[in-house]
Amino acid sequence: MKLIKVKIYGFGKWVNQEFSIDPDYQIVFGHNEAGKTTFLNFIKSILFGFATARGANKYQQYKPKNGNAYGGELTFQDDQGIEWLVKRVGGKAEGELSLFRDSQLVPNALLDKITAGFSKDDFESTHVIDEQNIRSIYDLDSQTLETQILSLGAAGSRRWLQTAEELNSDSEEVYKPRGSKQPLAKSIKRYQQLQLEKNNFEDQQTQYREITQKLSVLKNSLEDSNKELSDLRTKQTRIHELVDKLPKYRQYQGLNRDFVQSDQSISDTDWDDFLKLDQQIKTLQISQKQQSENQISQAEKQTLDNYYSNQADIDYLNNRRIDLQNNVFDNRQLQQRLRKSDFETDQLMEQHSNLTDQMTLLSDEELKLIGKQSKSTVNLPIVSVGLISLILILFLPMTFKIIFGIIFLLAIGYGIYQYKLVNDNNQKIARVTNEILEKHHFAGKSIEEVQQLQPLIMQLNQQKLEQFELDKKLSESDKELNKWKNLLYQIGILDQNLSQPDFIPVIDQYFQHLNEVKTKQEMLDQDQVNRAQHLQSNELNLTDLQHRMQTLLGNYSVSSASEFEQKYELQRSQQQQIQQFDSIKEYLGNDLETFEKIPDANQLTDKSHEIDQSVESVTAQQNELLTKKGYLESSLKQVFNDQAYQRVIDELTQVKAELVNQYDEWLADKLASNWIKSMLNLASQNRYPKMIKRAVGFFTTLTNGNYIDINMNNTNTLSLMRKDKTIFDVHELSKATTVQLYIALRLAFVIEISDVVDLPILIDDAFVDFDQERSDTVYKLIRDVSKDNQVIFVTANLDPKLSQEHVLSFEGDKNNG
Secondary structure: EEEEEEEEEEEEEOEEEEEEOOOOOOEEOOOOOOOOOHHHHHHHHHHHHHOOHHHHHHHHOOOOOOOOOOOOEEEEOOOOOOOEEEEOOOOOOOEEEEEEEEOOOEEEHHHHHHHHOOOOHHHHOOEHHHHHOOOOOOOOOOOHHHHHHHHOOOOOOHHHHHHHHHHHHHHHHHHHOOOOOOOHHHHHHHHHHHHHHHHHHHHHHHHHHHHHHHHHHHHHHHHHHHHHHHHHHHHHHHHHHHHHHHHHHHHHHHHHHHHHOOOOOOOOOHHHHHHHHHHHHHHHHHHHHHHHHHOOOOHHHHHHHHHHHHHHHHHHHHHHHHHHHHHHHEEEEHHHHHHHHHHHHHHHHOOOOOOOOOOOOOHHHHHHHHHOOOOOOOOOHHHHHHHHHHHHHHHHHHHHHHHHHHHHHHHHHHHHHHHHHHHHHHHHHHHHHHHHHHHHOOOOOOOOHHHHHHHHHHHHHHHHHHHHHHHHHHHHHHHHHHHHHHHHHOOOOOOOOHHHHOOOOHHHHHHHHHHHHHHHHHHHHHHHHHHHHHHHHHHHHHHHHHHHHHHHHOOOOOOOHHHHHHHHHHHHHHHHHHHHHHHHHHHHHHHHHHHHHHHOOOHHHHHHHHHHHHHHHHHHHHHHHHHHHHHHHHHHHHOOHHHHHHHHHHHHHHHHHHHHHHHHHHHHHHHHHHHHHHHHHHHHHHHHHHHHHHHHHHHHHHOOOEEEEEEOOOOOOEEEEOOOEEEHHHHHHHHHHHHHHHHHHHHHHHHHHOOOOOEEEEOOOOOOOHHHHHHHHHHHHHHHHHOOOOEEEEEEOOOOOOHHHHEEEOOOOOOOO
């Protein structure tokens, strides 16, 4: 896959930008803050999803500040020339992804066609080389550096390497071979000291040695006893198995002795023929009997007579049965709807206790009239004139006091008149309101209650109207059903003395019975003609079948069907005995030969009892030895009364427990670290032959021919050959040469896996510390690598000798920033 076009809607400082990318290699030039790293992060984000807002990731989101759409597009071209467009815009989690193949929308799962299932971490650990990668090489010690270089052949190994180093560091905090401060080293030293003290105590005691010697002898006896007991229990298990199988063996002997095989076996074919003949004979005999006895009953005759007497009405009823069923169904639906409406009305009345059936709706004019009282508001201009006049009276001469006094009195008088006018109007409105409320049965209700009850009264009126319509329809339906019932009573289908609310099943049952009786009568009429012929034919068939039956019975020297059945049952019983015989024989298996070699099988039970007693005896002896052993061990502990010895024993036990725990912790961390490194080396070795061959060429280019070969040693270490044939280990190289080796191996690995994942290599100003000569070799290497894998290289230091056709400059674009 080659990246050929980048389109940015909004990402960091990039807004509404579109770039064409060279399919072999693209040099992206720009000074600091030109947006180079943002450009590479855009490519990673569209491919693998936007960073989330959790933790430090929120600084990698690059959401645009000016509110533009967040996201963009990447266009790839595969080996067949088909274009794939990856579109991702802001949304939940990692953004909303859309994938197009030649402008046709395809499922997002096909993104694996581009990424080969790589995650963002996998891509960054293989295809992204930046300053952080390079500087991390400088910080590694020689052992860790060589391990990381060796592990380049396994994708995603960096996290495992870090884990391995952490585990190794944890193990060294517990123990080091030459360490003395670690907990396990201290415990070992203390254990050795305590063991020495304990030996000094024990060597001084003769009694201790005597008890120890007795204890040793006793332990040997216990071992012999355990062996003897183990042998006895093996024999006990075997003899018990035989005793358990003994009843089956006796049953086997009885079957073998009592079984007598029949001289002539009835074949399955003859048995089937016998059953068929017997059934056919019995069927014909029954048929002859039924033909002689078959006739119409008295009840069936009454049904037919009633039908012929009321044939017109009954046929009319039969033709209109569907209409009648529909009438019954409609009647039930109307009853159900009426009950539902009554229930809703009762609920409405219960939920609103202030609502009554007598209340009626107010008209729009009445609603406007009720409560329309004028408020006794103050006429501010008149009051202001009165107040000003009053104030002026206090300060002006007498002549003006008279004038303003008159003005004050006029203002007071007008105010009193206006108040009286408003009050009279309110009384009139209140009287009209009470009349309206009484008219509609709202006496004693407030204006607010009346207004709130209006929609409820309207709902109640609608329900009453609906009930009225339902009652009317139900009444009509009942009349129609009563007509049908009268007809049913008249023609005798329904009994007036019986309560039959659901008469549809009665009608269906009646017509079913009527059809059966009519059919039976028709068959009898037809059989009347052919009965004689049928009887003669049946007699001939019966004679033939009886002759064939006698022939079959004669083949097996029996005279009757019952004797034939007895012989077959005896044969089946014998076959069951044979099957039981074979089943018991299979259960006994090889033990059958063992039983046959025993003169008397009853001896097995006696032998089982003997072995059980021997086991009990040896077990008792063993318990006695264990008791003695416990006594000797207790005596051994009591040899020393010195508290100093007991203190040594107790501390030795404690130190031993601590030592075991510390050793387990050290061993677990050490083994886990070594296992991870071993697995990474194994994974790397599968890719190394081809990868090393390609890396040699890259390394030679980067070192200007100073190093000419890379070799993998038998000890899973790398060695480098200089052009003068001198061999160097990895840790003997300079830091700059080590970085060149790492880059060569890293690029060789990416090309080696390009058949699995063919994504562009992203290099982000990774070689800022290189001098001009090394920088020139880097550009040469990029051109070599681009023959197999697309490379996008961003840099702030542009070589003027580079072809401008491969340079994409971010300088001078105001939108880019």
